[in-house]
Every structure is written in C-alpha cells, then in structure tokens.
Amino acid sequence: MQATCHNHAQASVRAHNLQSYRRMSARVLIIDAHSERTQQLAQTLASAGFEVVGVVEETQDVHDAVRTLRPDAILIDVDSPSRDTLEGLAVIGKRFPRPILMLSESTDTELVHDAARLGISTYAVEGFSPGLLRSLIAVATAHFQRQRLLTDELEEAQQALQDRRVIDKAKYRLVQEMGMTEEAAYHQLRRMAMERGLKLAELARLLLERGATS
Amino acid sequence: MTPHEPVAPGASPLAGPGTPEKTKLTIGFIALTDCASLVMAHELGLFRKHGLDVTLSRQPSWAAIRDRLSLGELDAAHLLYGMVYGVHLGIGGPRQDMAILMGLNHNGQGIVLSRQLRELGAVDGPSLKKVIARGGRRYTFAQTFPTGTHAMWLYYWLAAAGIHPLRDVNVITVPPPQMVANMRAGNMDGYCVGEPWGGARAIQEGIGFTATTTQAIWRNHPEKVLGTTRAFVERHPNTARAMIRAVLEASRYIDIMANRDRVAGIISAAGYVDAPAGLIAARLRGEYENGLGRKWQDPDCMKFFNDGEVNYPYLSHGMWFLTQQRRWGLLQQDVDYLAVAREVNRIDLYAEVARTMGIAVPQSPLKTERLFDGVVWDPSAPQAYVESFAIRA
16 A cells, blocks of 8 residues: 555656545645645645645644644644644644654655755654655645746746846937947947946846936 | 964864864754854854854744754754753654753743733732632643743743643643734733743733743753754764854853843844844843832843853753653653763763863762752652652643
C-alpha cells in the first residue's frame, strides 16, 4: 500500500495528473496569511482527493479551529507565528497533529526541505499513513513550485513591458529636445548605456529622473 | 592589521589549533529583550573579533527555530531552556540530539493577569485560587511553547497556589507579540512571557497587571540559552568556542548597568526586538511597577553575566526542566536526569573558554536551590523531587 502511494505520488507529480488520489481521504486544514494562494492550494488538494476541512487565516483563532475541525494533517506557512500554537496542541495527545520534519524514508528528506523552502510546514497526527503524508507534501510542493514559476514569468513580462515604456519615453524626449530622428535617439541611448555600463532601461530611467528634477 | 604590527603567537583567532572550522554563521533569535547578548556580540564586533562572520536572523516562532536548526539553515540560536530538552527527547515532535553551549540570561519574565481577574479579587496566587474555586466559568492562561520556560514558570506558580494547571484551568500556547492583543480580546485571563511583552506593555495598555515576576518565583533562574545541534558542535568545536567567547564578552558588557540604556536603544530596532526603547530600558534598569500601584527597584532584574554565574550551563538547571516536564506528563517516563543533562549541556567547552577569560567556573555542575514556595530542588534526588509534588499530571 505504502509503496503504491509512493509511486503514484511521483508519477502524478511528474504528470500533474492529480486525479489518482480520489480514493484516499484525509482531512486537511490550511493555515496561511495569504488567502488567495491558499484558496488555490485548497482547490489543488481537493482535486487530488484530500478533504480540505478548513482554510484559516493565522490572525483567526488557530487553537479553536484545530480543536473544532479535528484535521488529520495541517499545512501552515513556515513563517506563521501561530505554529507555536500548533506545537502547544501537539503535546496534548495523539488526536492533534504533530510537526513533521522527516519522512520515514530517509531519501524523502529533500522533499521536506523543498516544502520548507517554498514556505510550507506540515503537521500530521500519529498513525497518518506515510504514503499519504508524502503525497500531501508532494502535491502542496508541486502546487507552489508551479505557482512560483507562473509568478516569476508574470513578473518578468511586466518588467519587460515597463522597461519598453521607459526606453520609449527617453527616446521621445531626445527626439523632442535634440531634434534627433527616432533611430539616432535610440543609438544615442545605447551608446550612453554602454559607456556607463548600464542596461538600456536603467539609463533611460536615469535620464528621465534627471530631466524631471532639472 | 598592518604589516608593522607584531603578532603575538596564538593571539590571532584566525591561526593555530583554535581556528573556527566554520566561520560564516547564521544565528537565530526571537524578538525578546533576552536576545540582547547575541545582538550586542554582533553590534560590538565581537563575533568578528573571534573570527566569525555572523548573520543574525529573526525568527517568527520557536517551531521555526527548531526546524531550521535541524535542517541546518541556522547554525545556532537563542532558545528556551526547556525546549532544548524537549527537542532532545522528541517531546511532541521530531527528536534531534541537541547541545546547550551557555546560558544567555537569568530572570526578567513575568506572569500577567487580566484587569477582569483583578476586579474579581485576584491579585496573587492564593487570591486567584479563590476566584477559580468560586467557579462560574473556566479560565484560560497562555504560555509561549509547551516545553519552554514560560510554561514551566506558569505551571509551577499556579500549582504552588493549589491550582492544577492541567485540570483547573485551560492552558494555550500563544506567540509573545500576540499576548496583549489576545488578552484585550478576552481570549485569555493571564499569561507568562518574557520582556518586553510582559508586564510593561499590559500595564501601559491598562489590560492587566504583573502578578509576579519570574525572579520572584526563583531568584536568578535559568531562562534562555545559546544552543545548537549536537552534530554541529561535534563538527565545529572551535566555532562553538568562538561563539561562547564572543557572547561572554557581550554578556559582560551588558551587565555593566551604565551600558544598559545603550543596549536598550540598539536592541529596540525594527530588525531586532522592534519595540519602544523606553519600554525595554526601564525593566533592563530594574525599574519595575506591577500595575497595582507598587513600584520598586528590582536587584534581580534581567541578568546576562553576573560573573559568569548566568552563563555556566549548570547540569542541575537542565535537570530541573526535565523534572518539570516529567511532572506535567510531557515526559511519559522517568529518565536518567543527570545523564540527559550531561548529553546536552556542554560544560566542558564552556569551562575551557571561561577559564582562558579569567571567568569563574563553579566547582560543581550541580546546585541546590530553593524556589519561592520553600520547596528545595536537590539535584541529587530528581525522582524524589518530582514525586514530592502533590499537584502533577
């Protein structure tokens, strides 16, 4: 059983085919400060077959939420101060999830590290199936990795767009003030950037700032 | 260093057998007044002086500190004394062999009760017992980490007044900066925490008063320590020695009372404790008020050095936390209290460094002490001590 879960997890993470978890059921609580990304994670977990019993913002009463919702596992922001509240519950008894720092198979330590680097910390009740635990962490990790990639791409695209605007503006100013053609203005900008060891957009920004203050 | 300066043999920390094996370190801390000696070792250039390039990293929770020590993202940290033992024995979480290099401070924590409790007549342990015995509702108290020091001070103080902390009241774990807000919201009736989140803040906001300082529970009690994993010390003994040396120098600096306002100013910064300097400074100077009209100069305010008495990691201190963890059922069975303390507290490394600095090292790592209820902690009979308490798990 464990080995099957293990293989399934790897296969499904690779293929992003999360449907194979439908048969498993584990009650998961998510505690996070960022409600938007948390909702997306909740959806991913649900489509992987986990039962998300609640999404709690860390400013809410975490202690009360855990006592009422009785999750088998908790995913929480690594940097949430409320983690200590979970630690307080973990010592009370077997019915509360405990912090997971290692998985039973030593080769999986890297997975827990990856999760931590992505900001996920996991708690699970004693007796929670190791295979299922691995799947839970793998699914959450894959989700955040994809999300981070998307965010990075989006930021890059936005940056490129902004740079283009700044360069155009600087070029236009040269055209206006120096009576240059667009092409000559562009070459002038490039030469100035090269001489100063700056990126074209950086130089354009400097030029515009100086223009604004003079 | 210029080429003209003569170099005394062995004087440079960068040469010889004492060279730190790892020089680039990240040390974790929590935003509390008692992180001061780590901050000052950094700010005064003492880590650098001893060949260490230290980055101080503020952490959001004790759980995060534990995890990052285990994962190797932190090399050492400001830690709750009892928590180190909790991790070493795997109480409520993953087990990891730990090491305590030195004590960081004594005293300076407090138990705060709400204004509502005062209105009901509770001003100290015995009067709190009466209020709770009257019934009506269940009262909730907070501490900062289940195996930590604040939990043990709170439990000890309640139990000494005849209040069973696990049966007569609810106890929850709350991050220090959230204590005041939680009490204002009515989520709890009292808490035990370190400065500056203890009395000063609660009194200022009019939501509570200091029922007791922890130094009034145990004069010169152990509190925070500089700790790491055992694996780190085994791999980097010279780095551990260099850390001890730098922090001892900082501790000595802070215990010169004339330096304390400067210390308060530095540690109050947004990157460190992030609290008003005045709030930190008053209690660092020993100026106390309890919010019930009593003001006093406390000779037992937070201490960082006290001629090394603060810093020597007495085995009996580690053993005391173990006895309390056993008392409250965090430890399911008796352990060899002395043997566990010997595993964790690196008195060998500490003593070696302290001696070269001319700092006194006690003759015995075991010390008999008496707490405020008159009960004597005799480290030669830890099991009998645990069993002597009528109120226990």
